[in-house]
Amino acid sequence: MVMGNRAPNKLEWRIHVRNGTSEILQPETGLVHRIWSWLKGLLGEFMLKIWNFLEKARNIAVAEPKKVIHCLKVGVTLTIVSLFYYMRPLYEGVGGNAMWAIMTVVVVFEYTVGATLYKCINRAIGTFLAGSLGVGVHWAASHSGDKLEPIILGISVFLLASAATFSRFIPSVKARFDYGVLIFILTFSLVSVSGYRVDKLIDVAHQRLSTIAIGASLCVLICMLFYPIWAGKELHNLIHRNLEKLADALDGCIAEYFTDCSAGDSWKKIGGYKCVLNSKAAEDSMAGFARWEPAHGRFNFRHPWKQYLKVGASLRSCAYCIETLDGCLNSEIKAPELLRRHLSDACITLSSSASFVLKELATTVKTMRKSSEIDFSIGEMQFAVLKLENALKSLPNHLVATPSSTSDGDAKAEPIRKTATPSSVMDILPLATLVSMLTETAARIKEIADEVNELAKLAAFKPPNTKKASQSQSSNQVDEPSNNEERTKGLG
Amino acid sequence: MVMGNRAPNKLEWRIHVRNGTSEILQPETGLVHRIWSWLKGLLGEFMLKIWNFLEKARNIAVAEPKKVIHCLKVGVTLTIVSLFYYMRPLYEGVGGNAMWAIMTVVVVFEYTVGATLYKCINRAIGTFLAGSLGVGVHWAASHSGDKLEPIILGISVFLLASAATFSRFIPSVKARFDYGVLIFILTFSLVSVSGYRVDKLIDVAHQRLSTIAIGASLCVLICMLFYPIWAGKELHNLIHRNLEKLADALDGCIAEYFTDCSAGDSWKKIGGYKCVLNSKAAEDSMAGFARWEPAHGRFNFRHPWKQYLKVGASLRSCAYCIETLDGCLNSEIKAPELLRRHLSDACITLSSSASFVLKELATTVKTMRKSSEIDFSIGEMQFAVLKLENALKSLPNHLVATPSSTSDGDAKAEPIRKTATPSSVMDILPLATLVSMLTETAARIKEIADEVNELAKLAAFKPPNTKKASQSQSSNQVDEPSNNEERTKGLG
DSSP: OEEOOSSTTOOOEEEEOTTSOEEEEOOOOOHHHHHHHHHHHHHHHHHHHHHHHHHHHHHHHHHOHHHHHHHHHHHHHHHHHHHHHHHOTTOOOTTSTHHHHHHHHHHHOOSSHHHHHHHHHHHHHHHHHHHHHHHHHHHHHHTSOTTHHHHHHHHHHHHHHHHHHHHTTSHHHHHHHHHHHHHHHHHHHHHHTOOSOHHHHHHHHHHHHHHHHHHHHHHHHHHHHSSOOOHHHHHHHHHHHHHHHHHHHHHHHHHHHHHOOOOHHHHHHHTTHHHHHTOHHHHHHHHHHHTTOOOBTTBOTTOOHHHHHHHHHHHHHHHHHHHHHHHHHTSSOOOOHHHHHHHHHHHHHHHHHHHHHHHHHHHHHHHTBOOSSHHHHHHHHHHHHHHHHHHHHTHHHHHTOOTTOOOOOOGGGHHHHHHOOOOOHHHHHHHHHHHHHHHHHHHHHHHHHHHHHHHHHHTTOBOOOHHHHHHHHHHHHHHOTTHHHHHHHHHO | OEEOOSSTTOOOEEEEOTTSOEEEEOOOOOHHHHHHHHHHHHHHHHHHHHHHHHHHHHHHHHHOHHHHHHHHHHHHHHHHHHHHHHHOTTOOOTTSTHHHHHHHHHHHOOSSHHHHHHHHHHHHHHHHHHHHHHHHHHHHHHTSOTTHHHHHHHHHHHHHHHHHHHHTTSHHHHHHHHHHHHHHHHHHHHHHTOOSOHHHHHHHHHHHHHHHHHHHHHHHHHHHHSSOOOHHHHHHHHHHHHHHHHHHHHHHHHHHHHHOOOOHHHHHHHTTHHHHHTOHHHHHHHHHHHTTOOOBTTBOTTOOHHHHHHHHHHHHHHHHHHHHHHHHHTSSOOOOHHHHHHHHHHHHHHHHHHHHHHHHHHHHHHHTBOOSSHHHHHHHHHHHHHHHHHHHHTHHHHHTOOTTOOOOOOGGGHHHHHHOOOOOHHHHHHHHHHHHHHHHHHHHHHHHHHHHHHHHHHTTOBOOOHHHHHHHHHHHHHHOTTHHHHHHHHHO
């Protein structure tokens, strides 16, 4: 049976099939229509991709506006150099000297001042050395007869290119002169096989060097004068941000475990240590570029950038520990609630004093001013470690419920004793691990503090702000009158 | 008083000073002599530095001869290209087309085939796109009047250079097209500001492109035909070497703790995990280059390189755990000897079964053949975890010496019970931590195994060698008849 449709303004054909259901008869779509819809789908997908890409770009631009500024700087420099050479009457076409200036700007202009200087200086040294050597080889070859000439040239190119390429594998060369060696190979090959006579060659070299020098100095000027991005400062910021991230992660980790709050925001904070785990490559390259930078802001020419790498290494070592701690806390075996409650105060005290030390170190690095409180807070952290160990020591006497248990328990443990359920080592296991990991973390934080102190000494950080320090110390004494007493007892 | 000297063939003048001591009178050294000795010292130092440098280079060459082969390949390619262009009668001097071929070889020839292809393809795409766009802009500008021309050119260079530079900050572009974008900026600036008429420009572009193509294809040919170094294979090797390193480190760590042997060789083995900690950057770049490589050896064109990164990430996560374990084992608090001995068997069993799993996984990856024993050995590892937990559970009953202790102890614990010294939680702490960390390590090794299995599925590893497997299984049954029984009991 065939029937019309319910939709008022659209006709649709249905066939009732034998088993009682009905099928809609689709109008036969032509090839053109199908291709059109396929194309439309493709176009839609393409537009979506473009849109997502632009969205991503926008997010980067909003998050780090200095990247946008860098791009504008590149654009301006390139425009200046292009138009300068375009409008010069001396211009000789694409093959002319303008090319070298444009090429220099494109290749040499980097994100940080250090990287730009590194490339400029390497380019200059590489070009100069290879140029002189190339002219020499070219002269020797051209004076040794027509038959020997290509042989001498070929052998010299082969030997020098191989040796220079190999030198790029040696770490000390790679770290400082990788780009210079590349330019050396390029220039040497170009010069030594060039068909010019030597006197003309020197002329060409002079013109080319001056063009490159103009391009490079324009780059350096614009890079350094307009909103400069210093590799050293970036490294400095990375280190103190990482210190803060570790502090937040440690705090968040312990708080989450003991309070069972798992808000979205805290998760983000805890995850901060993951950036620290993989920061080695960035730190190494920034420290490498920072070496080339002149004195800027609060950093002298011989600022101890290598010490930043040591601080970074100790930070990572602490981050490994926090990563494992995080993994252990999220493992399946859970400690009994009573045991957890018994240790929670001591754990939270330790984690907060440890993260306070980290924050204090972050402030020290950030402000480049020695902290007057750092020794005190490290002492507090170590005291908190002892307190935590004591809390753990007082556990079995209550929980294993032996008749001969010595009664050195404190008031807090009282309600726990009443339960008197014998608990096995397996129950204590997660907490024992937690305590060990926290102790280990505290020890590694001490190492970070040592490295930061060494940095403060090498970089001659300003002396602590004594007035503020004495104020805060006196307020400490008012707030916690028993703290110092307790500490001496605990350490004694 | 003045006196002669004891040395037979050298005259020395001494003066006895009032307080009884004597001073040697040095002959007055001339300025020339001092400068000469200073220069000699300087020269000696310099020679020493050079010697050390050569020593380092020799060590690298001996350790990785393929690096030397790469350098020779670069030398040969460069020599061929140089001499080819040097001897062509068409040669037009340094500014001519030879330059582009030499430049292409120097810049494009990389250590791995993947990196070379990446650069070649990027260079081609970048040059082609920028060239077409540049010719278009140049044509539009030259038809819009003398006053508008520089403005249009300047704006287009500024906009495109800025946008392209910014795109290099977007991770997806950076990973795949970073070099292409650089070449795009370079070519576009060169072409759009060139003073040529468009018809001549196309001629120049054609010549240049063909020169670049010759250079690039020579690079690709020599790179791929003579002793090719594939980024994919390097990544593959890195992953299975890292698996082996972790296995050795875990084994060494536990063996050192329980047997107190600290030989120089074992230290080297244990330190292997440190390479794993920082391998992320190398893995990422190799996986990026491997994508560009054609099918080679046992790797297809669409080999799941991304899965290698996941395996690498799980390896690192396990390495963090081993790093912390290593730190905890070397901490100051030592467990009492008796407790240690009680757990030593179970710990060593677990560590050896865990490192066996890792070695089995390494073999799986290395041979690209699924292992028939992997499930069995993972089961064994998990059983060892249970056994270790049981060993820990049986501890307090003997050691805290309560009268109501249930006697589920095994024969091994008998001598310990006799001592009957009540031990606090603090004594158990290092061992509890060790057990936790080993358990956590085992859990992470399970994750590695899952990722490797996924890799085996995606990359269609060969099925296990059933004949050998059945043989080894039957030998297992002969050697350890009770093993399977125990296992089912333990897991049940």
